Amino acid sequence: MKVKVISVLEDNYMYLVIEENTKEAVVVDAAVPKRLLEIVRKEGVTLKAILTTHHHWDHARGNEELAKVYPELQVYGADERIGALTHKVTHNEELKFGDINVRCLFTPCHTSGHMCYFMWEENSPDAPALFSGDTLFIGGCGKFFEGTAEQMYKNLTEILGALPKDTKVFCGHEYTVRNLKFALKVEPENESVKKKLAWAKLRDDEDLPTVPSTLQEEFHYNPFLRVSEESVQKFTGKAAPVDVLRALRTEKDNFKKPKERLTPQAMLAFEWGLFGPFMGKK
Numbered sequence: 361m362k363v364k365v366i367s368v369l370e371d372n373y374m375y376l377v378i379e380e381n382t383k384e385a386v387v388v389d390a391a392v393p394k395r396l397l398e399i400v401r402k403e404g405v406t407l408k409a410i411l412t413t414h415h416h417w418d419h420a421r422g423n424e425e426l427a428k429v430y431p432e433l434q435v436y437g438a439d440e441r442i443g444a445l446t447h448k449v450t451h452n453e454e455l456k457f458g459d460i461n462v463r464c465l466f467t468p469c470h471t472s473g474h475m476c477y478f479m480w481e482e483n484s485p486d487a488p489a490l491f492s493g494d495t496l497f498i499g500g501c502g503k504f505f506e507g508t509a510e511q512m513y514k515n516l517t518e519i520l521g522a523l524p525k526d527t528k529v530f531c532g533h534e535y536t537v538r539n540l541k542f543a544l545k546v547e548p549e550n551e552s553v554k555k556k557l558a559w560a561k562l563r564d565d566e567d568l569p570t571v572p573s574t575l576q577e578e579f580h581y582n583p584f585l586r587v588s589e590e591s592v593q594k595f596t597g598k599a600a601p602v603d604v605l606r607a608l609r610t611e612k613d614n615f616k617k618p619k620e621r622l623t624p625q626a627m628l629a630f631e632w633g634l635f636g637p638f639m640g641k642k
Contacts, residue, residue, distance in 0.1 A: 407430055537561055
């Protein structure tokens with residue numbers, strides 16, 4: 361199982377997962393179809409399915425266009441708002457694409473229909489992979505747009521946190537430096553946070569992705585997975601894990617909001633090349 365990390369839009373990730381024996385592939389969160397099709401052709405693979413984590417435009421915008429290119433394409437997800445949806449999946453439902461197995465993990469909160477995808481390959485020594493969308497990030501978690509702290513706590517501890525510790529985490533956005541700066545504020549003495557942040561800054565300077573991490577690593581530096589730690593409880597002034605998580609999310613929402621962040625409309629304009637006449641090529 362080969363995972364191609366594809367950076368798109370401002371800070372999103374698409375993932376092309378390739379079954380190397382059959383050269384068949386599935387894509388997680390097909391936001392930019394033109395870029396995806398270029399890589400599908402370059403890799404010489406047959407695209408069989410789209411696995412959509414949630415309906416937000418920066419994760420699902422390419423579904424309809426790809427469905428037109430591939431009339432037999434299967435589109436999986438847990439939310440009726442997902443474009444071109446052909447298969448509505450449920451928690452713990454398992455899918456199979458050649459030797460690649462997929463377990464669907466329902467994690468409502470960021471959206472009410474958010475689904476993560478846990479993948480492993482038959483008879484392979486490679487670690488399994490989690491495509492966590494906007495539920496779990498490296499060093500952080502998603503905003504509670506359509507859910508509660510109770511839901512996110514269950515998502516992070518009972519569902520995702522219970523996966524094998526060597527699981528590779530492929531999240532939906534490149535938020536690592538921003539997340540770890542907040543983690544350092546929460547736990548200024550945490551050496552794991554300091555080391556990971558220094559590494560992430562170097563990757564960012566070289567315009568390289570910080571994905572994947574592993575679940576085992578996340579438990580050392582991600583404050584949202586450390587809500588039972590005394591240092592995290594002290595920062596929030598709370599003791600009950602759900603209360604700690606809720607307080608962390610509120611603090612994170614108000615933590616150094618990025619300046620001059622592009623609006624979704626502006627990002628679309630860039631993607632469609634509308635600003636081309638005003639900008640020199642890189």
